[in-house]
Amino acid sequence: MRSATRFLLMAWSCSVAVAGQSAHEAVADLAIGRKIFESQCAVCHGQGGTGGRGPSLTRATLAKAPDDAALRNLIKEGILPEMPGSWQLSVREIASVGAYVRSLGSVKPEALTGDAARGAAVYRAKGCAGCHILAGQGTGHGPELTAIGAKRNAAYLRASIRTPAESLPDDYLLVEVVANGGRRIRGVRANEDPFSLQLRDLAKGQFLTFRKTDLTDVRYLDQQSSMPAYPDKALSDTDLEDLVAYLAGRRGESK
Numbered sequence: 033m034r035s036a037t038r039f040l041l042m043a044w045s046c047s048v049a050v051a052g053q054s055a056h057e058a059v060a061d062l063a064i065g066r067k068i069f070e071s072q073c074a075v076c077h078g079q080g081g082t083g084g085r086g087p088s089l090t091r092a093t094l095a096k097a098p099d100d101a102a103l104r105n106l107i108k109e110g111i112l113p114e115m116p117g118s119w120q121l122s123v124r125e126i127a128s129v130g131a132y133v134r135s136l137g138s139v140k141p142e143a144l145t146g147d148a149a150r151g152a153a154v155y156r157a158k159g160c161a162g163c164h165i166l167a168g169q170g171t172g173h174g175p176e177l178t179a180i181g182a183k184r185n186a187a188y189l190r191a192s193i194r195t196p197a198e199s200l201p202d203d204y205l206l207v208e209v210v211a212n213g214g215r216r217i218r219g220v221r222a223n224e225d226p227f228s229l230q231l232r233d234l235a236k237g238q239f240l241t242f243r244k245t246d247l248t249d250v251r252y253l254d255q256q257s258s259m260p261a262y263p264d265k266a267l268s269d270t271d272l273e274d275l276v277a278y279l280a281g282r283r284g285e286s287k
């Protein structure tokens with residue numbers, strides 16, 4: 033009997049909370065939204081939403097947030113593994129950031145000067161496909177580029193090519209270990225806990241798991257990339273702009 037009463041009370045308070053939520057949504061506040069955006073989103077999406085490690089949001093339609101409800105949900109849940117969720121924000125704060133993101137839709141998008149068709153030829157000629165998969169073509173251990181244009185802005189793409197070590201994806205850490213028998217292995221860290229270390233082997237792309245007690249040396253190659261840099265001697269400014277225009281247009285689903 034008591035538990036039935038408690039159940040009824042819970043159901044009642046839930047419906048009150050839901051009614052309260054929609055009341056809050058109605059008062060989404062752009063100024064609050066902008067403040068939250070600048071402190072929590074701009075680190076990846078740029079001040080004013082012009083992009084960076086994350087995509088630019090100055091677009092009238094957002095592929096992953098077709099309507100406002102989807103946008104609020106995306107902000108709350110994040111897009112794992114690259115974008116963290118914002119569980120700490122209240123319903124009203126989420127609605128406010130959402131409103132601010134929508135307001136960016138009328139900002140003029142970034143202009144690209146390169147020729148994407150020429151960029152595709154540069155991509156082939158420079159052997160990028162030896163390390164990257166794009167739309168099912170290519171091999172290697174570099175990140176997949178099929179949807180790279182939906183993830184990064186042009187400035188970030190330029191930096192990734194000219195100076196890869198300065199624009200490493202967040203979770204990218206190159207590690208070199210020496211196993212007990214003296215074998216030296218380099219890989220990208222996939223997982224680590226106090227007792228074990230899992231690496232993605234750069235040569236074969238396989239995952240290798242080590243017990244830390246079996247390793248005689250572990251070196252974290254912070255700020256190093258296994259992607260060669262392409263300075264202007266290796267890639268002219270025109271080639272770079274064409275390549276960036278090509279990559280910016282790659283917006284397919286990655287999996």
Ligand code: HEC
Pocket residue numbers: 069072073074075076077085086087089094095096097103106107111114115116118129130133182183
């Ligand atoms: C650590 C970096 C990071 C932070 C912080 C971050 N994002 Fe993102 N966001 C990304 C990346 C990367 C993507 C693209 C992910 C993908 O497509 O797989 C993305 C995608 C999005 C999209 C989808 C864009 C589209 O074209 O559909 C929206 C909207 C968005 N973020 C809004 C926000 C808001 C609002 C915040 C702050 C509350 C935020 N993000 C914080 C990295 C971040």
Ligand code: HEC
Pocket residue numbers: 155158159160161162163164172173174175180184189192193196197199200201204256257258259260262275279
């Ligand atoms: C020897 C292998 C190798 C070659 C060749 C190579 N890359 Fe990479 N690339 C990587 C690796 C590894 C990363 C991830 C670590 C980093 O960013 O440095 C990467 C990262 C990137 C990124 C950033 C990806 C992201 O998610 O942020 C872009 C863009 C990129 N490469 C484009 C290119 C282009 C264009 C070429 C050809 C001009 C090229 N790469 C040639 C290995 C390679």
